[in-house]
Amino acid sequence: MIEIDVHTRDDGIGVVVPRGRLNMVAARQLKEVLADLVGTGTSRIVVDMAETTFLDSSGLGALIGGLKSARQAGGDLRIARPVPAVTTVFELTNLDRVLRARDDVDTAFDD
Numbered sequence: 001m002i003e004i005d006v007h008t009r010d011d012g013i014g015v016v017v018p019r020g021r022l023n024m025v026a027a028r029q030l031k032e033v034l035a036d037l038v039g040t041g042t043s044r045i046v047v048d049m050a051e052t053t054f055l056d057s058s059g060l061g062a063l064i065g066g067l068k069s070a071r072q073a074g075g076d077l078r079i080a081r082p083v084p085a086v087t088t089v090f091e092l093t094n095l096d097r098v099l100r101a102r103d104d105v106d107t108a109f110d111d
Helices: 024-039 057-072 084-092
Strands: 002-008 014-022 044-048 052-055 076-080
Touching: 002 024, 014 024, 014 057, 024 044, 024 057, 044 057, 052 057, 052 084, 057 076
Parallel strands: 014 044, 014 052, 044 076
Antiparallel strands: 002 014
16 A cells, blocks of 8 residues: 655645555556646746655555646656666656656756
């Protein structure tokens, strides 16, 4: 089971914090959270993965879907603080080139 916390900062950036295993069951929930954010006008999103213990292809699909939606709305989706297990999945799938990890949630959109 996964818990997903969501909040929007004062600067309009949405922060999504998935806690636990981001697998096939949890991917649908993450996809809905990301779609809701973009649908309500929050197109700049940071996914803080410091507490995501596992990531599979379904979770990757939800992240890529969120990235696509955010970009179509004129924003972007950034990944922050991934744990080593998540970083390994990004590297093995070459998605680390698309979803470049940021060291900090607060500075994820500073570049």
